[in-house]
Amino acid sequence: MEQLLDIRHQEQVDGEVQPTIAFEIEHEDILNILSICEKIVPRVATIPILKNIKFNLDGDTLFITAVDTEQSLLQMVKIHNMGEQKGSFLFPAKEGIELVKRLPNGKLTFVKENWTLFVNYGRRGKATLTILSAEEYPTLPQPVVDEFIQVPTDVLKKGALGKEMALIDEATPALTGICISNFDGMLGFVATDRHRVYKYVSNVEVTEEQIQTSLISARSFKQIVDSFKCERVDICLTEHYLVIRESSTIYFGRLMDANFPLDALESIMSNAEKGTLITFSRHELEDSLNRALSLDAKNNRISLEIEEATGSLVLHSQSETSEVSEYFEDAIIDGECPIMKFNGKYLKEASKMGDKNINRVLLRVRSSGSPGFLSFEADPSVTIVINPVR
Structure with a gap:
């Protein structure tokens, strides 16, 4: 144990000397973050590396990234950097998250040695996880963002209720999404499964430049907005992404390339x-x-x-x-x-x-x-x- 926590200890990896990474974090803090990442990590990954979550330590901040083909998420949390070292690695999502869920409350110590991550908890427990290099992990999108709109989180959660009336069958992809649009200067949301239509028009004022009619996966959208605990977030719609950010989180949801029948539904709504x-x-x-x-x-x-x-x-x-x-x-x-x-x-x-x-x-x-x-x-x-x- 003493050797693991010795900040002067060095690793020999592929002929290169690398510093040991060691940090301490509260169990509740890491669990909250990983629980949101769990919603992003694909259950069935056609790209195996996406079954992992990226940990990147820089100073007293730990950056945690989860990526899927349709969405990605970056979260930041303050930690105690025991070795004052920078570094990154890939954390195994399935086993790692399940382990953290079952750990006791209190401080957890994470120590990276070679491609093993040691997790020390309580007075009598320690676990090890095999980790991977982060070099091949996908980078986050870099959309051109002109202007964010501040929106109460409750507005997004109410819009996301449309998931209950969106299709699950992906044979008709347009109907698995929630349409976000500008309704006479107000931010609104629409979803349908052909038998039902859900329409919610909020009191958030928007312009045509800020909000163009866009379609986002109903399942993904509801999962992410339900996870936000803050009162307000900033949102932006770009050509390809819905971007949502708050003080320690930024989310990128890829917009769906499908034709939502908004005009037909508006005719019914008339x-x-x-x-x-x-x-x-x-x-x-x-x-x-x-x-x-x-x-x-x-x-x-x-x-x-x-x-x-x-x-x-x-x-x-x-x-x-x-x-x-x-x-x-x-x-x-x-x-x-x-x-x-x-x-x-x-x-x-x-x-x-x-x-x-x-x-x-x-x-x-x-x-x-x-x-x-x-x-x-x-x-x-x-x-x-x-x-x-x-």
């Missing part, structure tokens, strides 16, 4: 204020759908209709052997209400995408064959389109 408006309890809707979805109905089909005898709004579900009917006694119906048939699972997911403090949902309907438009009382920023089922 009907969002037409038809009959129904206002009712979000809690009651979710509660009723929870029971209705217990039935084995085709396409999870439920119907919303007005009972002639009472004038009450009724949610109805039926399978070959069972039936559920529930009333919304406090529903407010402004106009004639057609019988609407929706996929109950889709409707339930949509109802959960609004602010948790809002307990009234608004449903705009025109005809049995037209889409329904779901929004939330006192929050006009979100509109969800749900196509009817037969």
Whole structure:
């Protein structure tokens, strides 16, 4: 142990003398960083070197880089440089991250000797990991960045909710993304799987020069923005990248080269204020759908209709052997209400995408064959389109 921590100790590697790298860091600090890197490192890497994370020590700062073919991330953290040496190496992501997750709280000591990394923890533990040279590791993108926009992190997280309504099937790549665009001078986000559309327009003002219509992977975008703990970040859209930065992190998400059907979706959205408006309890809707979805109905089909005898709004579900009917006694119906048939699972997911403090949902309907438009009382920023089922 004493020899490992001796800052004067030297390595002999390929005929060259290299200084021993040794640094100390809090377990919580390194774990937070590696947990975000884990979202970037590809599960199946066609380029084997990407299964590693780059550690680069410079002074009292450790730079940690994770790279995938679609995104990359650089994070910085302050450490105690025990040897006052510079150097870099590749840390094995899968085993290394899993090891760090299981280490005890407190200070960890990392010592690089030759191509072995010694990790010392607690009073009685040490581990070793085989590491690689960082010479062949990909460099970070160097996009030309003209201007960053400061955006509340909650805005990006709300935009990333579109992932729930984006396709998973990569056979149609354009629909696996979230479209970022300028909606009448405001930053907005749209996603669709053909059956549903999620549109969120924030109160962040943007210009045409700052935001051009772009498409980012829904999965990658949600993973990274959910990891941010700061209140605000800076974003920039370049020709090829969405760049997000905060005080100690910079993220590069490669934009998708696919044609998102934004114009067609905007044409559908133009009907969002037409038809009959129904206002009712979000809690009651979710509660009723929870029971209705217990039935084995085709396409999870439920119907919303007005009972002639009472004038009450009724949610109805039926399978070959069972039936559920529930009333919304406090529903407010402004106009004639057609019988609407929706996929109950889709409707339930949509109802959960609004602010948790809002307990009234608004449903705009025109005809049995037209889409329904779901929004939330006192929050006009979100509109969800749900196509009817037969």
